[in-house]
Amino acid sequence: MSKRVSFQHSRRPSLSRVRGAVVAAGLGTTMVFGAGAAFAAGTAGAPQVANLIDGAAADSVARQAAAQGKAAETAKAERAAAERAAAKKAAGWERPVSRYELSASYGNDGSRWAHKHSGQDFAVPVGTKVEAAHSGTVVKAGPNGGGDGPAYGNAVVIKHGNGTYSQYAHLSQIDVRIGQTVKTGDRIALSGNTGNSSGPHLHFEIRHTADYGSAVNPVSFLHQKGVKV
Structure with missing residues (x-):
């Protein structure tokens, strides 16, 4: 009697092992479906993300172009001012020595x-x-x-x-x-x-x-x- 019970007990899966397998299987299913759902969501939102990236890039390029244009205008104005100053100096007179x-x-x-x-x-x-x-x-x-x-x-x-x-x-x-x-x-x-x-x-x-x-x-x-x- 005691031997048969011992034999049957050794062949029966433990309740804890069964629960662990079920939980593991459940997690795997959740992970699979979760990844798929994330992929589906990413695919559906890709045009919006691309539009956002394109818009940011275009805005950055526009700002750089504006900054370069402003720098070019400033440099042009400085050159013109220097040329006017040189022309004015050439047309005018000055002291022959600076400190005296x-x-x-x-x-x-x-x-x-x-x-x-x-x-x-x-x-x-x-x-x-x-x-x-x-x-x-x-x-x-x-x-x-x-x-x-x-x-x-x-x-x-x-x-x-x-x-x-x-x-x-x-x-x-x-x-x-x-x-x-x-x-x-x-x-x-x-x-x-x-x-x-x-x-x-x-x-x-x-x-x-x-x-x-x-x-x-x-x-x-x-x-x-x-x-x-």
């Missing part, structure tokens, strides 16, 4: 000059950059005042429009040659202490001809051109 102290003025008397002082002196260290005060053509450049006499030392004279000339004297170095065209602000020389000079400075003149004896007050002239000295 005014020393001997036009018309001063003194033993250093045979007559009254014919220009404006800008006290600057030797080697200071000297710039063309206005666009023009170099008509004198060299020692002996470029032909105006040894008192000027190394000198440059530039011819401008309307019968106006500018002269730069006592230079330590000349960086232009006769016949060369220069623009406002171009470096033409370095200041020095050559010729009849009591110390490092730039002697600057405005003339009506290329030669000595036709000078006018250079400070008043620059003021009339809107240049503060």
